[in-house]
Amino acid sequence: MTRYRVIEGSYRDTSDDVAGRWYLADAEGDAIDKRGRGYASRAEALDKLVERLSMQPAPADLVGAAEIAARSGMAEATVHSWRRRHSDFPAPVVILAGGPVWDWRVVDAWRATLREGRPRKG
Numbered sequence: 001m002t003r004y005r006v007i008e009g010s011y012r013d014t015s016d017d018v019a020g021r022w023y024l025a026d027a028e029g030d031a032i033d034k035r036g037r038g039y040a041s042r043a044e045a046l047d048k049l050v051e052r053l054s055m056q057p058a059p060a061d062l063v064g065a066a067e068i069a070a071r072s073g074m075a076e077a078t079v080h081s082w083r084r085r086h087s088d089f090p091a092p093v094v095i096l097a098g099g100p101v102w103d104w105r106v107v108d109a110w111r112a113t114l115r116e117g118r119p120r121k122g
Contacts, residue, residue, distance in 0.1 A: 061104045062093065068107055086114070 069076040083089050090110050092100035 062101050063104045063107065064099055064101055067104070068102065071104065071108075072111060082114075 065079045
């Protein structure tokens, strides 16, 4: 059985039974999402459910300079050079004692614009 569902207002005889409103239902907790209001559409309720269940960005998308270098096929020194030379290099999500951490998706999108502007050396 699925733990979470999005349901249309169907809690008879309660203040949560509003026609045309959508709610997040949790089979293992509260029957209904009491932390928020009903949502205007099923799509909006699904978005909120995904947001609640997701970590943004996903841990696999968090990278340091070494991971950026490995995923880019570059030396780590190149990543540090990008940071110094390009004012539009993405800002880190957080800076930890071990160094800055970026969202890989943002860095990868930035890399794509860098490649578009310059021909690849062959």
